[in-house]
Amino acid sequence: MSPPDSVTSPDASYPVTPVNKVKRVHERGRYDKETVHAILDAALVCHIAYVIDGRPYCTPTSFWREGEHLYWHGSSASRMIRTQKGGVDVCLTVTHIDALVMARSGFHHSVNYRAVMAFGKAHIIEDVDTKLKLMDRFIDRIYPDRSKLIRQPNKQELKATTMIGMEIETASGKIRDKHVADDEEDYEGVKAWSSLYPITQVIGAPSDCPRQLPELTRPEGMSDFEPGTRLDELMTKTYRRTFG
Amino acid sequence: MSPPDSVTSPDASYPVTPVNKVKRVHERGRYDKETVHAILDAALVCHIAYVIDGRPYCTPTSFWREGEHLYWHGSSASRMIRTQKGGVDVCLTVTHIDALVMARSGFHHSVNYRAVMAFGKAHIIEDVDTKLKLMDRFIDRIYPDRSKLIRQPNKQELKATTMIGMEIETASGKIRDKHVADDEEDYEGVKAWSSLYPITQVIGAPSDCPRQLPELTRPEGMSDFEPGTRLDELMTKTYRRTFG
Numbered sequence: 001m002s003p004p005d006s007v008t009s010p011d012a013s014y015p016v017t018p019v020n021k022v023k024r025v026h027e028r029g030r031y032d033k034e035t036v037h038a039i040l041d042a043a044l045v046c047h048i049a050y051v052i053d054g055r056p057y058c059t060p061t062s063f064w065r066e067g068e069h070l071y072w073h074g075s076s077a078s079r080m081i082r083t084q085k086g087g088v089d090v091c092l093t094v095t096h097i098d099a100l101v102m103a104r105s106g107f108h109h110s111v112n113y114r115a116v117m118a119f120g121k122a123h124i125i126e127d128v129d130t131k132l133k134l135m136d137r138f139i140d141r142i143y144p145d146r147s148k149l150i151r152q153p154n155k156q157e158l159k160a161t162t163m164i165g166m167e168i169e170t171a172s173g174k175i176r177d178k179h180v181a182d183d184e185e186d187y188e189g190v191k192a193w194s195s196l197y198p199i200t201q202v203i204g205a206p207s208d209c210p211r212q213l214p215e216l217t218r219p220e221g222m223s224d225f226e227p228g229t230r231l232d233e234l235m236t237k238t239y240r241r242t243f244g
Numbered sequence: 245m246s247p248p249d250s251v252t253s254p255d256a257s258y259p260v261t262p263v264n265k266v267k268r269v270h271e272r273g274r275y276d277k278e279t280v281h282a283i284l285d286a287a288l289v290c291h292i293a294y295v296i297d298g299r300p301y302c303t304p305t306s307f308w309r310e311g312e313h314l315y316w317h318g319s320s321a322s323r324m325i326r327t328q329k330g331g332v333d334v335c336l337t338v339t340h341i342d343a344l345v346m347a348r349s350g351f352h353h354s355v356n357y358r359a360v361m362a363f364g365k366a367h368i369i370e371d372v373d374t375k376l377k378l379m380d381r382f383i384d385r386i387y388p389d390r391s392k393l394i395r396q397p398n399k400q401e402l403k404a405t406t407m408i409g410m411e412i413e414t415a416s417g418k419i420r421d422k423h424v425a426d427d428e429e430d431y432e433g434v435k436a437w438s439s440l441y442p443i444t445q446v447i448g449a450p451s452d453c454p455r456q457l458p459e460l461t462r463p464e465g466m467s468d469f470e471p472g473t474r475l476d477e478l479m480t481k482t483y484r485r486t487f488g
Binding site: 055091117138151152161196197 | 263268288289291292293294295298299300301302303304306318333334335336337339341344346347348349350351353355357359361363379380382383386387390391393394395396397401404405423424426430431432433434435436437438439440441442443444445446447448449450451452453454455456457460461462463466469475
């Protein structure tokens with residue numbers, strides 16, 4: 001895929017514009033591509049906002065990144081996107097929740113998180129060869145090398161699957177990774193037990209398909225799928241196995 | 245809060261309109277309020293889509309439900325919402341990810357999930373007494389009875405906090421909770437090990453504030469916060485403690 005951005009390159013960060021500028025608690029904003037990409041690549045699911053007839057919609061869906069492009073498949077907006085030759089504005093957002101943070105005032109209660117908002121224009125991928133390659137990478141991004149094991153899409157499935165892509169025009173990350181942070185006078189003045197509860201998303205033990213053929217065993221590409229593994233760490237590992 | 249909807253009431257479900265109708269895999273759609281509310285009340289965080297200058301934005305934030313109203317606080321859209329007397333269209337989406345589902349074709353790979361899209365018009369809560377009550381309930385919804393322990397908002401904090409509310413005009417739920425489901429001929433015809441990996445989001449052991457007063461112990465209201473508890477189950481429990 002595309003080579004990693006040089007740290008000294010002027011393209012190592014997204015330009016800050018009125019669209020992507022982090023407004024609330026702006027010191028949590030991150031614009032460097034390394035941080036933004038790491039947050040995106042650790043995610044299985046994003047939420048995509050788009051506008052139909054002036055009304056906003058927010059749809060959860062799986063997605064993945066290739067360089068400065070993001071891809072996902074069929075959504076209820078597909079028909080609308082198909083009719084817009086110039087592409088359709090979308091905002092693709094990823095959020096990892098890392099902790100509940102209690103405080104001694106309501107104002108300082110918080111959540112630790114890593115989030116990205118990515119802005120661009122969504123297009124339908126019409127070219128069949130490109131679409132077939134993307135469909136393979138969509139599987140392999142989650143389950144490395146699995147596209148070689150499974151049945152390839154038939155004509156009907158290919159037709160029924162809409163693949164959508166966007167180039168990241170601009171993006172921003174936002175991170176809170178602090179412990180409890182209270183007003184100085186509240187640490188002793190307020191008698192409220194305050195703590196941070198970490199939150200993790202983890203995979204459990206696999207439940208095999210009840211119709212599994214008896215001779216089959218877990219393929220090598222699934223070696224990172226150990227029960228108890230954090231989903232964000234798993235997605236980062238499988239991403240790197242597929243995209244290097 | 246508002247009494248539970250009667251099962252026989254015509255209001256027990258949201259009307260299906262072109263806005264909330266589940267289009268892709270429509271058999272996964274749910275419109276009954278009991279299901280929609282349960283998905284909302286199990287969540288800590290939602291994603292909210294709104295439109296500024298014709299462009300969509302998707303922001304993650306904490307929120308909660310009271311009857312047919314949803315509330316959240318300050319967002320980068322606050323300034324825009326404040327200027328729109330009639331309210332601003334939003335779509336508030338909640339997603340719980342329950343499993344990775346592998347299959348023998350790319351087409352049948354899936355994710356188990358419970359999601360809700362709720363549509364309505366967002367307003368700023370200007371009335372100070374209402375706002376103060378909502379700020380307490382925002383804390384108590386997550387940490388039962390905590391609003392009585394902490395310092396109340398001062399004038400500056402009250403001014404710096406924007407509280408936003410919307411009435412649910414319509415909503416839909418969407419659920420996939422199946423095991424692997426392949427085309428009949430693929431179960432024997434494709435030699436691909438296929439399994440379902442459950443995904444859960446859990447809280448860990450609390451990390452006390454380093455400046456905790458030595459005499460303080462975990463308050464009674466935190467009794468559901470046992471390390472290893474699923475976040476969706478925890479949020480449902482704490483919700484019921486506060487809203488009955």
